[in-house]
Amino acid sequence: MSHFTICRSFPRFCPFRNFSVALLAGVLVGLPLSTVSAQEAYKTPDYSKFPAESGPITLEVWTWVAGLDKAAALFEQAYPDIKVHVNNVGAGPAEYQKLQTALKAGSGGPDVVQIEYDFLPSFIVTDGLLDMAKYGANDAKSYFVPWTWGQVSPDGKTVYGIPQDSGPMALLYNKKIFDQYGLTVPTTWDEFAQQAEKLAQGSGGKVKMADFYTTNAPWMMGLVWATDGKYFKTSGDTWIQTLNGPESEKVLTYWDGLIKKKLVATIPGFTAEFYNAVGAGQIAASVEAAWGPGVTAATLNDRTAGEWRVAPLPQWSKDQPFRSGNWGGSCNAVTKQSKHPKAATLFSVWLNTAKGPVMNNWNSYGIFPTALAGLASPDLNQPDKDPSKFCGGQNVAEVYSQASNAVDVDFAWAPWFAFVNDNFNKQIEALIGGNATPKQALDAWQNESIKNAKGDGYEVKEK
Amino acid sequence: MRRHRNPALLFLAPFLTVFAAFYLAPVLYAIYLSLFIRRRVGIGPAKEVFGGLTNYLRAVQDTDFLNGLKNMFMFGVIQVPIMLGLAIALALLLDQSRGVFMKVCRTAFFMPYGIPTAIGALIWGYLYSPNLSPFNQVMGALHAGVINFLSPEVILFSIANIVTWTWTGYNMVTLFAALQNIPRELYEAARVDGATRWDIVRTIKIPLLMPTLKLLFIFSVIGTSQLFTEAFVLRPLGYVADNITPNLYLYLTAARDANYSYAGAMAILLALLIFVISGPLLRQIGSR
Numbered sequence: 064m065s066h067f068t069i070c071r072s073f074p075r076f077c078p079f080r081n082f083s084v085a086l087l088a089g090v091l092v093g094l095p096l097s098t099v100s101a102q103e104a105y106k107t108p109d110y111s112k113f114p115a116e117s118g119p120i121t122l123e124v125w126t127w128v129a130g131l132d133k134a135a136a137l138f139e140q141a142y143p144d145i146k147v148h149v150n151n152v153g154a155g156p157a158e159y160q161k162l163q164t165a166l167k168a169g170s171g172g173p174d175v176v177q178i179e180y181d182f183l184p185s186f187i188v189t190d191g192l193l194d195m196a197k198y199g200a201n202d203a204k205s206y207f208v209p210w211t212w213g214q215v216s217p218d219g220k221t222v223y224g225i226p227q228d229s230g231p232m233a234l235l236y237n238k239k240i241f242d243q244y245g246l247t248v249p250t251t252w253d254e255f256a257q258q259a260e261k262l263a264q265g266s267g268g269k270v271k272m273a274d275f276y277t278t279n280a281p282w283m284m285g286l287v288w289a290t291d292g293k294y295f296k297t298s299g300d301t302w303i304q305t306l307n308g309p310e311s312e313k314v315l316t317y318w319d320g321l322i323k324k325k326l327v328a329t330i331p332g333f334t335a336e337f338y339n340a341v342g343a344g345q346i347a348a349s350v351e352a353a354w355g356p357g358v359t360a361a362t363l364n365d366r367t368a369g370e371w372r373v374a375p376l377p378q379w380s381k382d383q384p385f386r387s388g389n390w391g392g393s394c395n396a397v398t399k400q401s402k403h404p405k406a407a408t409l410f411s412v413w414l415n416t417a418k419g420p421v422m423n424n425w426n427s428y429g430i431f432p433t434a435l436a437g438l439a440s441p442d443l444n445q446p447d448k449d450p451s452k453f454c455g456g457q458n459v460a461e462v463y464s465q466a467s468n469a470v471d472v473d474f475a476w477a478p479w480f481a482f483v484n485d486n487f488n489k490q491i492e493a494l495i496g497g498n499a500t501p502k503q504a505l506d507a508w509q510n511e512s513i514k515n516a517k518g519d520g521y522e523v524k525e526k
Numbered sequence: 527m528r529r530h531r532n533p534a535l536l537f538l539a540p541f542l543t544v545f546a547a548f549y550l551a552p553v554l555y556a557i558y559l560s561l562f563i564r565r566r567v568g569i570g571p572a573k574e575v576f577g578g579l580t581n582y583l584r585a586v587q588d589t590d591f592l593n594g595l596k597n598m599f600m601f602g603v604i605q606v607p608i609m610l611g612l613a614i615a616l617a618l619l620l621d622q623s624r625g626v627f628m629k630v631c632r633t634a635f636f637m638p639y640g641i642p643t644a645i646g647a648l649i650w651g652y653l654y655s656p657n658l659s660p661f662n663q664v665m666g667a668l669h670a671g672v673i674n675f676l677s678p679e680v681i682l683f684s685i686a687n688i689v690t691w692t693w694t695g696y697n698m699v700t701l702f703a704a705l706q707n708i709p710r711e712l713y714e715a716a717r718v719d720g721a722t723r724w725d726i727v728r729t730i731k732i733p734l735l736m737p738t739l740k741l742l743f744i745f746s747v748i749g750t751s752q753l754f755t756e757a758f759v760l761r762p763l764g765y766v767a768d769n770i771t772p773n774l775y776l777y778l779t780a781a782r783d784a785n786y787s788y789a790g791a792m793a794i795l796l797a798l799l800i801f802v803i804s805g806p807l808l809r810q811i812g813s814r
Contacts, residue, residue: 160781167786189784190571278765300568331764336655481782485768492678492765518584519785520564520572 105436107416108203115406121146122403122410125162126177127154128227128393130428134420138413145406155179159186159481166191166398174401175411178224179393180214181281181476181484186396187223188478193397195222198408206416210472211433215394217297217475224394225411226433228424230352231387231466232285232376235359238455239370240270240347248374252317255377259326262347268325273348274340275318276332277495280487281390286314286350288388288474289376295477302477302523304513307505313379315501319494329495342366350376352390353463357429360453371454373462387466389474392433418442431463438464479516486511553797560790574787581791591776591792594769595799597682601771602750605686610742612690613697614735618727620698621705632702635695643692647759650688655763676764685756685770693749697742704738705731740811744804751800772796 124135124147135147150173152158159182165172166189178186186192200222204212211226213219236248244265249255259272276282284294292310296303321327328346330337340346342363351359356373376387395411397404414420421437424430426448432438438460446456477483490508493499499507509525516523563577585591616635620628638646653659654675662672675684708731716726753771760766769775772792780789 156782163781163784167784185784188566188569188571278762297569302569330657331762334655334763335652336658336763339658479783485778485782488765489767496678515783518788519783520566522566522568 113409115409120403120406123173124149124175125152125173137419172398172400174407184478192223203412210470213472224396226394227415228430229392230390234374235351236348238372249377252377271328274328277491278331278488280484285388285390289386295475306509319501338362353431354429356450360449369455385469387469482515483512556790559787562787581788585792590769594772594775606746609690612694616698617701638692639696643755647756688756
C-alpha cells in the first residue's frame with residue numbers, strides 16, 4: 064500500500080501514479096505481468112565501467128563452445144572497433160595442452176581463453192593468467208551466481224576469469240522406461256536404490272538404473288560436493304588435499320553397492336558405447352549436469368527425443384536442506400600475453416552477462432548461464448528448442464536453476480587437478496575389477512595424487 | 527684438400543641447417559630444461575631453479591616411469607618377433623605365387639600402413655568397445671564369453687595388435703623387395719642340386735634376407751620405444767594407464783602436468799637407453 068501514501072503526498076502530478084496502477088494490476092493478475100516485469104528487469108553491469116583500449120583491436124579467443132562465434136558477432140555489433148577471432152582449438156585437455164605450451168613458449172597464446180573451473184588453478188600457478196580485478200572485474204561480481212564467482216575468485220579479491228556456464232547436477236531420466244516398469248521418480252538415494260532394484264527385477268537385469276562414469280572424476284566429485292564434501296583448501300602457505308574424506312567414502316560406497324548388485328552400468332562417459340546404450344533404452348536415468356541434456360540430445364540426434372525429463376538430484380535424507388553439486392562449467396580468462404587486456408575483460412564480462420549471448424548459448428547449445436539475470440529470465444524457457452524439446456518441452460532450466468541455488472560456495476580446486484583427474488580412472492578400474500574396496504581406492508587416489516604434487520614441488524598436507 | 531672440403535660443406539649446409547634447427551637444438555634445449563626444478567614458496571607461481579641431476583634421480587626412482595619401460599620391453603619382446611615372423615612368412619608366400627592374386631594380396635597387406643595411425647586406432651577403438659565390438663558379438667553368439675580388450679590386463683596386447691596390423695604389411699613389402707633382388711640363378715643351381723622348396727627358403731632366401739631383417743628389427747625396436755598414438759587415441763574409451771608406454775607418460779608429464787623439465791629428463795634417458803640397445807646392432811650392419 065505504500066504507493067498510495069506516495070501519491071497522497073503528490074496528489075495531482077504523481078509520477079508514480081501510473082507505475083502504481085501497473086504494479087497493483089501486476090499483483091492482481093499475477094504471473095503474466097510479473098513475467099513481463101522480469102523481462103524488463105534484465106540487469107546487466109554498466110559496461111562503460113570497462114573501457115577498452117582505443118583504436119581497432121582484434122581479440123584472439125580460444126574456446127570449444129559451439130556457437131560462441133555467433134555470440135562474438137553480437138559483441139562486434141555492439142563494439143564495432145573490436146574484432147573477435149574465435150578459434151576452436153579443441154575441447155578441454157586438447158586446448159589446455161596447447162595453452163600450457165603457448166604460456167611456456169612466452170608467445171602464441173590467445174587474449175581470451177575458455178577454461179573449466181577445476182583446471183583454472185593449474186594456469187594460475189604457471190602465472191599465465193591476468194588478474195582481471197585490475198581492470199574492474201569485481202564490478203561485475205554481483206551479477207553472477209555467488210558460487211560460480213567463488214570458482215574464479217577463490218580469495219574474493221583477485222579475479223582470474225569471468226564465469227560463463229555451470230553444471231549444477233540433476234537427475235535426467237527416461238520417462239518412457241520409468242512408466243514401462245512402473246518406477247517413481249526418486250527423491251532420495253535410498254529410493255533411487257529401491258527403484259533400481261525394481262527396474263532390475265522388471266527388466267531381468269537388461270535395463271540399468273544409471274551409469275557410474277568410471278573415467279570422469281568431476282562427476283563423482285560433483286556428487287561429493289552435493290554431500291558437503293570438500294577436496295582442496297589452502298591454509299596459509301600450504302595446500303590441503305582430502306580426496307578420501309568421509310563424504311567421498313559415503314558416495315563411493317553407495318555407488319559401489321549399486322555396481323556390485325549390477326543395478327548400474329559402468330560405461331565410460333562420452334563414448335559411443337555409452338550413447339548407444341542410452342539410445343537403445345538400456346539406461347533409465349543418469350545424473351547429469353545442466354549441460355548434460357543438451358549434449359545428450361545433440362549426440363543422440365533426436366533418438367529417444369521427448370522421452371526424457373529432469374528431476375532434482377536425489378538427496379541423502381528427506382529432512383536435510385536441498386543440496387546439489389557441480390560438474391564442469393567454465394569461464395573466460397585473459398592471458399598475460401594479451402596486448403588488449405581491457406578489451407579482453409570487456410568482452411569476457413559482456414559475453415557472459417548481456418542477454419543476447421546468454422540466451423543464445425542456452426537455447427541452442429545448452430550452455431547453462433551463470434548470470435543471475437540470465438537465470439531469472441523467462442526467455443530461458445523455450446519448449447520447442449533443445450534441451451527442453453529433448454525433455455518433452457519441460458522447463459529444464461527451472462530445475463537446474465533450483466539446483467544451482469543449492470550448490471555450496473566454498474568448493475575449491477588445486478593446480479595439480481589434471482593429475483588427480485586421470486588418477487581417478489586408475490583407482491576406479493581397481494574398484495570395479497574387485498581389486499580394491501571404496502576406502503582403498505580413495506586412499507590410493509589421495510596418496511598417489513599427493514606424491515605427484517609433492518614431486519612437482521607443492522607443499523601439500525592431508526586434512 | 528681445402529678446395530674439396532668447402533664445396534662439400536656447401537652441399538651439406540641445407541641438411542645441416544635443418545638438422546641443427548629441428549633436431550640438435552630441441553635435444554640440447556631438452557637437456558638444458560632437464561636441469562631445472564621448480565621451487566614453490568607458498569601457493570603462488572613456481573620459480574624454475576637449477577637442480578642439477580635432480581630430475582634424473584627422480585626418474586630412475588619413479589616406479590611409474592620404470593614400469594612404463596617394462597611395458598615397452600615386454601611389448602618389444604612379444605610384438606616385434608610376431609610381426610617380423612608374419613612379415614617373413616607373407617613375403618615368402620608372395621614370392622612363391624604369381625599373377626593377379628599376388629598383386630591383390632600385396633596391396634591388401636600393405637594398405638593398413640597407408641592409413642594414418644590415429645584413424646587406425648580410432649577404428650580399432652570401436653572394434654574394442656566391450657559391447658559394440660563385433661568380435662564380442664560373435665563370441666557372445668557362440669556363448670564363448672566376451673573379452674574386454676580395453677581392460678588393463680589386455681590393453682597392451684590390444685595395442686600390439688594395432689601395431690602389428692599397421693606395420694606387418696610395410697615390413698612384408700620391404701622383405702618382398704629384398705627377395706626380388708636375389709639372383710634367380712641361385713634357385714636354379716639349388717634345384718639342380720636337388721634342393722626342395724623348403725631347402726631353398728632355409729639355405730638361400732632367409733640367409734640373404736638377414737641384412738634387411740636386421741634393419742627392420744632395429745626400426746621396430748626404435749618404433750616400440752616411440753609408441754604413443756595408439757595408446758593416446760584409446761585413452762578416452764576407458765582406463766588406459768598413464769605409463770602404458772614411456773612416451774605417453776612423458777607427454778602427460780609435459781603437456782598435462784606442465785612439468786617440462788622432468789619430461790625432458792625422462793626423454794633424454796629414454797633416448798640414451800635406445801641408443802645403447804640399437805647402437806651395437808647398427809654397428810653390426812654397418813660393418814658387414
